[in-house]
Amino acid sequence: MERKTPLISAEDLQRQAEIAEYIHEFWQKQGKTPVAYVETYGCQQNEADSEQLRGLLQRCGYGFTDTAEGADLILVNTCAIREHAAQRVFGNVGALVHTKRRHPGQKIFVCGCMMGQPEISERMKNSYPHVDGIFSPHHLWQFPEHLYRVLIRHKKAWAVEDSAGAIAEGLPTVRTNKRKAWVSIMYGCNNFCTYCIVPYVRGRERSRLPEDILNECRALIAGGYRELTLLGQNVNSYGKDLGLGTDFADLLGQIAELDGDFVLRFMTSHPRDASHKLFDVMASHEKIAKQFHLPFQSGNDRILKEMNRHYNRAQYLELIAYGRSLMPDIVFTSDVIVGFPGETEAEFEDTVSLIEQVRFDALFTFIYSPRPGTPAAKMPDPTTKEEKNRRFDRLVAVQNAISEEKHRAYVGKTLRVLVDGRDGDFLTARTDGGRLVRFAGDDDLIGQFANVTITDSTTWSLVGTAAP
Ligand code: 5AD
Ligand code: SF4
Numbered sequence: 001m002e003r004k005t006p007l008i009s010a011e012d013l014q015r016q017a018e019i020a021e022y023i024h025e026f027w028q029k030q031g032k033t034p035v036a037y038v039e040t041y042g043c044q045q046n047e048a049d050s051e052q053l054r055g056l057l058q059r060c061g062y063g064f065t066d067t068a069e070g071a072d073l074i075l076v077n078t079c080a081i082r083e084h085a086a087q088r089v090f091g092n093v094g095a096l097v098h099t100k101r102r103h104p105g106q107k108i109f110v111c112g113c114m115m116g117q118p119e120i121s122e123r124m125k126n127s128y129p130h131v132d133g134i135f136s137p138h139h140l141w142q143f144p145e146h147l148y149r150v151l152i153r154h155k156k157a158w159a160v161e162d163s164a165g166a167i168a169e170g171l172p173t174v175r176t177n178k179r180k181a182w183v184s185i186m187y188g189c190n191n192f193c194t195y196c197i198v199p200y201v202r203g204r205e206r207s208r209l210p211e212d213i214l215n216e217c218r219a220l221i222a223g224g225y226r227e228l229t230l231l232g233q234n235v236n237s238y239g240k241d242l243g244l245g246t247d248f249a250d251l252l253g254q255i256a257e258l259d260g261d262f263v264l265r266f267m268t269s270h271p272r273d274a275s276h277k278l279f280d281v282m283a284s285h286e287k288i289a290k291q292f293h294l295p296f297q298s299g300n301d302r303i304l305k306e307m308n309r310h311y312n313r314a315q316y317l318e319l320i321a322y323g324r325s326l327m328p329d330i331v332f333t334s335d336v337i338v339g340f341p342g343e344t345e346a347e348f349e350d351t352v353s354l355i356e357q358v359r360f361d362a363l364f365t366f367i368y369s370p371r372p373g374t375p376a377a378k379m380p381d382p383t384t385k386e387e388k389n390r391r392f393d394r395l396v397a398v399q400n401a402i403s404e405e406k407h408r409a410y411v412g413k414t415l416r417v418l419v420d421g422r423d424g425d426f427l428t429a430r431t432d433g434g435r436l437v438r439f440a441g442d443d444d445l446i447g448q449f450a451n452v453t454i455t456d457s458t459t460w461s462l463v464g465t466a467a468p
Contacts, residue, residue, distance in 0.1 A: 008141055008168040017059065020144040023151060024061035034072035035065040041089060042079025044231055044267065045202075046112055048182040049140055050077045053111070055172030056143045064174075068099050071106065073147075078112035080197045082369035086114055097130045107150050109133040109157075111140065116201030119372065121160045133157035137202055141168035164188075165203030169212055179226045179447040180420065185213050185251065186232040191270060193297075194308045194375040195340065195368060198233055207238050210246050214254060221260035226418055226447065228255070230266040236273035249278040256285035261449070263418060263432065267293045272310040274319055283326040290327050291433045294319065295335035299354030300347040303340055306379070313354060320358050331361040331433030338395060339368040339388035341379035348391050355398055361406055361433060363399040367392050400459050407435075407457035414453045414467045419445045426463075436461040 027034055036057045040050040053075060054064065068074050076093055079085045093110055100106045108131050115121045116136040124134055132150045135143070139159035146157035165188050175181055186207040189199045217228055230252070232238060238248035246254075248266075256264050264287050269278075271294055282288045294316075298304050301312045323330050336351060355363065367388050370377040417429035417437050426438035427445060429452065438461055439452050445466075452464035 006166060008166050013141070013168060013170065016056075016142060016144045019148050020056060020059040023144065023148060024059065026152065027061040033063050034061065035070075036062040036073040036075060037065050037068045037071035038075045038077065039068070039092070040077045041085055042077075042081060042113065044182055044229065045184065045187075045233065046077055046079060047176075048184050048231055049112070049137065050075075051173045051175050051182070052140065052171045053077065053143060054174035058174050059172050060144060060147060068096060070099075070103050072103075073107045073109070074099070075109045075111065078110060078114035080113035080117055080120070080201055080371070082366065083371075084369065086120070089114060093124070093128055093131065097128075100130045107132045107147075109135070109146065109150075111135045111137070111143075113137060113197070113201040115160055116162070117197065117373070118160070118162075121158075125156075125158060133159075135159040136162075138163045138165055141171060163203060165206055167206055167208055169208070177420075178224065179418070180229070181220045181225045181227070182229050182231050183213065183216055183220070184208070184231045185235060185248075186238050189233040190237070191234060191272070191310075192308060194306065194379075195337065195371065197371040197374060200373060202233065205234065205237055205241055207240070207242050209242070210239075210244070210251055210254065213251065214258070217255050218258060221258060221262055224447075225262065226449070227263045227265065230255070230264070232266075233268065234270045234273065235266050236269050236275070236278065247275075247277075249275060249281045252278070252288060253281045253285060256281075256287045262287060263289050265289045265291060265434070269294050271296065271316050271319060276322055279319075279323045279326055282323075282330075289432050289434065290329060291331040291333070292323060293333045293335075296354065296358075297335065297337050298340060298343070298347070298351050300343075300350035303343055303347050306342065307337075307340060307376070313350070317354075317357065329433070331435070332358060333362045333364070333434070334358075334360050335364045335366065336395065337366050337368050338391040339381075339383055341368070341370075341376055341381035341383075343368075343383065352395065352398055355395065355402070359402050359406070360399065361435070362403060363395070365392060365395050365399070404457070404459045407459070407462055410435075410454045410462050411457055412454065414451055415462075415464075417450055417452050419448055419450055421446060431462075437464055438462070439464045439466055441466050 038050050065071050078089045115134050133146045149155050149157040188203040188205045190205045192199050236248050239246045296316050415431050417431050419427050419429040421428050427441045429437045451467040453467040454462045454464040456463040
């Protein structure tokens with residue numbers, strides 16, 4: 001099969017690199033190192049995008065600050081998944097009018113998924129005159145050009161044209177964490193779940209070539225990274241567009257076979273394409289964390305159909321059972337939506353019973369949020385807000401009781417954890433399954449693996465002491 005989504009050409013990338021160099025010199029001539037403030041909303045994919053934007057900013061000569069006040073450049077990377085996130089962005093971008101007034105040379109850019117929605121980017125363009133530039137995820141790699149237009153040409157930069165999407169290899173990256181790295185393996189989504197805005201703002205599925213991903217992973221491991229998380233909106237359809245015969249399970253296995261002491265994770269999986277082969281590969285490689293984030297969204301078959309999910313409750317439960325048959329301690333986490341249009345009380349009860357049956361280790365619960373332009377936004381939705389809130393509270397209570405019990409069962413066990421930071425008197429760390437562990441210890445353990453004996457637990461975390 002012919003590759004449908006060409007890479008951005010080397011010449012086009014080179015042109016952006018030259019523009020970045022020009023901007024760098026522009027600042028050098030002024031004897032100044034400008035500072036940028038990058039604010040990121042949303043998912044890990046957006047975090048990964050912001051790391052590339054920081055990379056491009058650094059190439060343009062920018063350093064970084066953690067406050068908008070006084071920054072020479074503010075970049076707001078937005079999320080469109082639920083209305084609440086979008087409202088916060090409008091509020092926060094609106095408030096930047098004051099920081100800009102105090103620092104008139106300041107340049108403000110807004111990017112990310114919200115800017116992939118035409119009516120939202122129009123509103124940003126028309127009602128927020130202090131914003132200098134906006135661009136959608138498809139136009140991220142051209143950031144030096146947008147910046148040049150604003151900074152050197154004193155014009156506004158708008159780059160929001162829709163596209164099926166392409167792949168820009170080799171963009172510079174400034175990673176926020178020294179031990180944990182995101183590795184995007186693919187972009188976009190073809191699933192068109194009826195509630196979801198992602199396919200509209202991030203384009204069609206397109207996979208990076210296996211050798212590009214493997215080279216990036218090798219370099220990260222050599223650079224001391226201890227945890228690699230492979231990212232994609234739907235990692236299980238990795239490779240379908242490449243036609244090389246490498247699927248996600250193959251890629252995962254190849255990365256897990258690289259030399260070095262690291263943990264390999266991935267997200268997010270769609271149950272429709274999650275294969276037994278993937279579980280087999282997980283079970284046969286020590287370096288792959290025994291953690292699986294497998295969003296089920298609803299426990300009711302009619303709602304799953306309305307959501308266009310292409311699996312049913314029985315198939316979902318079969319996947320969970322297969323995973324547990326190979327890896328009895330595998331950690332399953334999931335996403336669920338309550339109050340999808342037309343969801344009845346009985347259909348909601350199917351979701352509760354699925355949670356009780358599977359007993360997830362953690363659950364991310366969302367109240368349905370209509371996204372303009374998606375099919376579900378046009379479906380009749382007679383359920384009141386109060387009723388939806390009640391269903392939400394009920395799910396959270398059911399899951400909290402399960403999480404608490406599961407955590408209690410860890411007391412007395414000794415676990416290998418990766419220490420990721422400090423919170424007050426305790427070091428914070430994650431188990432193989434991604435659970436938060438707190439224990440007393442020295443800062444030199446940060447970034448290292450350690451053994452911890454669990455002594456206590458809460459709904460959200462485990463508490464322990466360092467073990468030999
Ligand atoms: N409303 C509520 N939740 C949503 N999600 C995606 N779209 C919506 C929406 N319109 C949830 C899904 C997805 C997670 C990332 O966000 O559960 O898995
Ligand atoms: Fe991530 Fe989706 Fe939000 Fe975009 S809309 S930032 S892809 S969660």
